[in-house]
Amino acid sequence: MLNVGKIEEGFVLDHIEAGKSLSLYYHLGLDKRDCTVAMIMNAKSGKMGKKDILKVECDINELDMDVLAVIDHNITVNVIKDGVIVDKQELELPKEIKNVFRCKNPRCISSIEQELPHIFILADEKKEIYRCKYCEEKFTGVL
Amino acid sequence: MRHLMSPLDFSTEELDRLFDLASDIEKNPDKYSKVCEGKKLATCFYEPSTRTRLSFESAMLSLGGDVLGFSDAACSSASKGESVSDTIRIISCYADICAMRHPKEGAPMVAASKSGIPVINAGDGGHQHPTQTLTDLLTIRSLKGRLNNFTIGLCGDLKFGRTVHSLINALMRYEGISFIFISPEELRIPDYIIDILNEKNISYKEVISLDDVMPELDLLYMTRVQRERFFNEEDYVRLKDFYILTREKMSKAKDDMLVLHPLPRVNEISVEVDDDPRAAYFKQVQYGVYVRMALIITLLESAKN
Numbered sequence: 001m002l003n004v005g006k007i008e009e010g011f012v013l014d015h016i017e018a019g020k021s022l023s024l025y026y027h028l029g030l031d032k033r034d035c036t037v038a039m040i041m042n043a044k045s046g047k048m049g050k051k052d053i054l055k056v057e058c059d060i061n062e063l064d065m066d067v068l069a070v071i072d073h074n075i076t077v078n079v080i081k082d083g084v085i086v087d088k089q090e091l092e093l094p095k096e097i098k099n100v101f102r103c104k105n106p107r108c109i110s111s112i113e114q115e116l117p118h119i120f121i122l123a124d125e126k127k128e129i130y131r132c133k134y135c136e137e138k139f140t141g142v143l
Numbered sequence: 144m145r146h147l148m149s150p151l152d153f154s155t156e157e158l159d160r161l162f163d164l165a166s167d168i169e170k171n172p173d174k175y176s177k178v179c180e181g182k183k184l185a186t187c188f189y190e191p192s193t194r195t196r197l198s199f200e201s202a203m204l205s206l207g208g209d210v211l212g213f214s215d216a217a218c219s220s221a222s223k224g225e226s227v228s229d230t231i232r233i234i235s236c237y238a239d240i241c242a243m244r245h246p247k248e249g250a251p252m253v254a255a256s257k258s259g260i261p262v263i264n265a266g267d268g269g270h271q272h273p274t275q276t277l278t279d280l281l282t283i284r285s286l287k288g289r290l291n292n293f294t295i296g297l298c299g300d301l302k303f304g305r306t307v308h309s310l311i312n313a314l315m316r317y318e319g320i321s322f323i324f325i326s327p328e329e330l331r332i333p334d335y336i337i338d339i340l341n342e343k344n345i346s347y348k349e350v351i352s353l354d355d356v357m358p359e360l361d362l363l364y365m366t367r368v369q370r371e372r373f374f375n376e377e378d379y380v381r382l383k384d385f386y387i388l389t390r391e392k393m394s395k396a397k398d399d400m401l402v403l404h405p406l407p408r409v410n411e412i413s414v415e416v417d418d419d420p421r422a423a424y425f426k427q428v429q430y431g432v433y434v435r436m437a438l439i440i441t442l443l444e445s446a447k448n
Contacts, residue, residue, distance in 0.1 A: 107268045109247040114226050116253060134249025135270055138335075 004038045010057040012078045013068070018042050020072065021052035027067050027100065033058060066094035070101075070130065070139075095122050097130065101139065108135040145445040146255040146262045147438060150276035150313045162281050165430070165437035169285070172205065178440060179208030185238035186212035187230065187254075188265070189221060189245040194406065195265050195274070198428070199242045202435035211238060216246075228257045235259035240443055243267075261442035269305050274438065275405050276309040278431035283362065285430060286401055286423055292319035294359055298386055299325075299366035299411055301332040306405040307366055311336055315345060322347040323356050327385050329378065330368070353386055357395040363388070365404045365411050365424075388412045393419055403427055 016024060021039050030037050035058035045051040060079055068075055069091035079087035097120045103110045110116050110132065119133040130139035146152075153161065168175050184203040186196050191214060200210045221230065227245065231254040234241055242263045243251045248270035255262040266272040284290050295314065297307050301324055311332075314320045322340070324332045324347065331349060340347050350356055357363075365388055373379040387410055388402065404412060404424040416422050 105248065107246070107248050107270075109227065109245070109249040109253050109267075112247060113228065113250075113253055116228075132249070134252055135268070137248075 002040070004040060004055065006083055007036075007038075007055050007057050007080055008083050009059075010035070010055065010080055011060045012080060013054040013056070014051070014076045014078065015045070015048060016052035016054065016075050017072055018048070018050040018052055021054050024052075024054060024068070024071065027071065028056075028063050028065075030056065030063075060089075064100065065089070065091075066097060067100050069093050070097060071141075073128075093122055093125060093128060096120070096133075103132040103135060103137055104140065105132065105135050105137040108132055108137060110134055144261055144448075145442055146251075146258070146264075147273050147442065148252050148255065148262075148264045149271050150273040150280075150309050151316075152273070155316050158277075158280065161277070161434070161437050161441055162284050164440065165281050165433040166285060168436050169430075169433050175206055175436065175440070177207040179203060179206035179443065182206075182208040182240070182443060183238040184208055184210045184212075184439065185234045185241040186210060186214070186265075187234060187241055187243045187245075188212065188214045189216040189243075189250070191215055192244050192266060194428075195244065195272075196242075198274075198431050199263075199265065199435055202432050202439055205432065206436055206439060208239075208439075212242075227253050230254070231258045231262065239446070240439060261446050263438065263442065269303065271309060272305055273309065274431070274435055275306050276313050277434045277438065278427060279306070279310050279364070279403060279405070280313060281434045282403060282423060282427045282430045283401070286426070287361070290314070291317040293361035294321040294323060295362040295364060296323040296325055296353075296356055296360040297332075297364045297366070298353055298388075300330045300368045300382075301326040301366070302330040303369060304366045307364065308333070308336060310364065312339075315339070315343060320345065323359065324349045325351070325353050325356060325386070327351060327382055329382060330385075353388070354392060354395065357392055358397065360396060360400050363396070363400060363402045365402060365408070367404075367407065367409050367411055384410050386411055388416055390415045390419070393421065396421065 038055040040053040042050050043053055073091045077089040078085045099117050102118050110118055120130040120139050121133050123129050123131040186199055188196050196214055203210050227250050235258055240261045242265040243254055244265040245267050248268040250267050251262055251264035264271055264273055301307050368383045370379050400421050401423045402421055
């Protein structure tokens with residue numbers, strides 16, 4: 001078993017579906033930050049069989065965590081301070097997602113209009129369906 | 144200030160007021176012949192659509208107003224790369240109200256968010272065409288006397304036909320509507336509409352044969368199979384003549400059934416049906432002008448407040 005050390009300040013994303021952590025890394029914008037990130041892939045999990053884990057040494061409030069719930073709301077978020085878990089955050093589906101995903105509909109105005117924000121609206125909370133604000137095309141996932 | 148992006152932008156009470164106004168315009172056209180004097184309608188058509196554009200222009204001229212605009216993106220600044228947001232800011236300085244057709248879905252909504260004047264969505268790609276739906280509703284209300292308690296058959300291309308989807312969504316809000324979807328397997332109604340009907344417990348059935356259900360219908364909404372929606376010419380050729388409404392089929396229908404069609408038609412309604420008193424599709428065109436007149440008056444009024 002591979003061992004990755006504890007982090008002192010930051011957060012840990014646990015129970016990520018195996019193989020999805022790299023995508024999460026980019027969607028959270030971690031590639032653009034100067035912080036230490038440990039990505040553990042295909043770790044053994046009693047609940048999931050296999051899972052990914054992301055350990056990140058940066059202030060969680062500096063990141064747009066809304067995107068996490070959209071990608072996979074089973075992910076658990078543990079906030080770490082002085083080496084101990086101080087908060088476990090529940091993921092909630094945001095009402096609106098702005099400039100995280102692009103609408104894939106080639107007929108959508110967002111494909112050509114300059115500087116138009118890409119916005120998805122939560123159309124059905126029960127079924128977890130997001131639709132593009134402009135063309136109402138269903139958001140079909142990113143991973 | 145209000146805009147019209149989707150037929151559901153107006154509540155059923157607001158639609159009632161709009162249709163009352165349209166009916167009054169039909170009965171007393173002279174009373175309204177000068178109500179838009181000094182006002183200008185801009186028709187910004189980024190793709191050609193002769194009938195819808197002329198219907199808007201006819202509506203504004205009948206109200207005593209003027210019209211300006213373009214009927215092809217090549218004639219507009221879009222060909223120079225101007226954004227919709229910039230174009231509408233400019234148009235807001237030239238006109239009092241704008242009807243916009245655009246091949247990109249959501250373009251009129253972007254325009255409305257930056258506009259100083261009311262914007263009417265005159266069709267955005269395969270997305271919405273709200274004034275067609277208002278036309279359909281006014282036609283039904285005027286000729287049937289009600290918008291509730293009837294069985295409507297929708298026939299032809301139920302998969303890609305945006306007028307059909309909009310009409311179903313609009314009719315769902317009224318009591319006692321039963322839908323019969325008549326289409327080949329390849330062009331059946333999308334599942335998301337079926338899901339909504341199930342959720343709301345609204346009566347519907349899906350069939351392939353038009354003949355079998357003709358006696359049940361109070362209204363028959365025919366649609367054209369649109370060549371531009373197919374990637375494969377072979378599929379289009381196979382499906383385009385799947386349904387042809389003939390005099391013989393009409394003989395099986397109720398005496399007071401109405402046939403509607405958003406037009407243009409190709410082969411799906413035989414010309415021999417045109418003389419049947421139940422053929423309402425050309426009257427529908429006239430109602431399209433009345434409802435656009437009522438809409439222009441209503442939205443200009445909202446801009447005043």
